[in-house]
Amino acid sequence: MAERRQRRDAERRDSRLVAEYEAHGAGWFWQSDRRGRLTYLSDKVARELRTLGIEPIGAALTDVFRVDSAWVETERTLSFHLSSRTSFTDYSVRPAAGGSGAERWWSISGRPARDELDRFQGFIGAGSDLTEQRRAEAEIKRLALFDALTGIANRQRMRLALEQTLAQAQAGGTHPTGLFLLDLDRFKAVNDTLGHQVGDELLKEVAQRLQRTIGDAGLVGRLGGDEFKVIVPNEGDRDRLGALAQRVIAALSLPYHIDRSTLSIGCSVGVAIAPADGAGQEELVRNADLALYAAKADGRGVHRFYREELLHGAQNRKRLEDDLRRALAAGEFRLAYQPVVSTADARIMGYEALVRWDHPQRGAVSPAEFIPVAEECGLIEAIGAWVLDTACAEAATWPDHVRVAVNVSPIQFANPRLPALVAGALAATGLAPHRLELEITEGVFLNEDASSEQMFRALKALGVRLALDDFGTGYSSLGYLRKAPFDKIKIDQSFVRGAIQPGNRNAAIIRAIVSLAETLGMETTAEGVEQQDEIVLIRGLGCSHIQGYVYGRPADAGTVRAQLDAAEGYAVPIGHKTSRAPRHRVLRSARLELAGERAEVRVRNISPAGAMVDGVDLPAAAIGYPVALELEDGLALAATVRWVDDEGRAGLQFDAAFDLEWLNQPVPRRAA
Structure with a gap:
């Protein structure tokens, strides 16, 4: 009697514990008969199934639950275990009905139940709720395969998708696959000037436009940044892929309206096609990237297909990079100096230091070829530091009024150590700070922020001069001139070229730049002056300095010393005046008077500022002496000898500008 009472109490206690567990715990229980039909299911799960239209009690277990194929963790089905009467553990299941909206997951386990005579009675088991776990795992999977900002596929998913697509194409035969790599043009300028929040919104709109343009034709993903x-x-x-690429470029280049701002960017596209351009993923992506590089090099806003020459070019750049890494240590670089001449009196006021590379096998390598490579591979700062140190050391031997200009790349300008490097070069060489001019391109203003202003202040605190190089060719803004403490504006040669021609607008542009610079207290240098008649124009437009082949090509330090010594620091123009009609009296006889002595000479290359004469044997001691150059009809020009050579030639600088139109006047006939 007492024993039965104890058993009943134990059963009631167990029932209460099970009920409490089922009601408030994460677990639940189930039981089936010998045919696999549910005879018991915890109430909370049964109620949930009924809301989905499933009546569990009396239904086959396999009609109530199905193994979740998206989370396969077993090779066997529920039906197998029920028919073979074997145990199973932690099977992930979902409701067998209810549609895709039934986002419920459970884990169930079961084992066969037998009576005292070892006769099979059915299955008993337990389950637990996996819904939150599965949702968390799905979110993790989504984050792992989709871009968090734009919601499109990320780099990992695109890699897996391309790998699968190429594998299926290989298995199925010759099915081709097109691959686009895209890079946004001018996005960095938007991001840096308007902030990352606007930049993020812009990327979201780009992703939406890209998806709409591609549509069902392919899979779109973001690799990171603006790629x-x-x-x-x-x-x-190729025609269809090219047309699709053009539609992408057109769609992404339309204006964007974000945060009350209208933004315009562009897009460059590189295209590669498998298997012709690479059967494997790595090769195909590399070749699409080379095509993208070519698109950007061709002016951006275009698409380019991969071609074999691009790989050869990349390999050449790699060899060039490898050679660059040892060139500095091997002493293969040298500096050439181009004079900067005052328009007022043709005096040489300074030189721009230009780096040259004499390759042991290739010979002279153009800076236009190796400077971009040096910037890409991170060598520009080391080369720039060498240029700075060398230029300061060589300029320290020049006369005190002669300055040296050194180019500073945007990469160097962004380095917080630049002021220390400049100060170190000045201290080591003894060059006065005001004799060093740092030429900075407008590219530094793409990252215009507090650090840029701080860099300008730090450099000016050293006492060096700052020049804005290639003004008018980049992201020109009057705001730069207002904020940055420049001492000089260098007018790009594209404005000088053709300015002498009637009707050309470049002269008006130069005049406007000069007027602006004068208002701000800045000097101006016109770059790329090659013809003598351009000197007169540039002087008339008010430019304070001239730089170009008209006063000589870049020369080594030894030649610079000779120039400064031979002509007492004055420059004589060379070359021809080409913008006016040819004359018959290019060579004319004249007389040169020096210290009371007269000699017949021939005049060559005459300009408003001076002339070169030959047929006279002047000693080097004549440099700096005043002379009179008497032309036909008694016209005498006061001048100074600026240089002489061993071939009977001499360079003269006129004391006052000479009107070249006089040479076009008819020659009067003399009486017989």
């Missing part, structure tokens, strides 16, 4: 990728399966026709 995107598009996989176009089963498409290898």
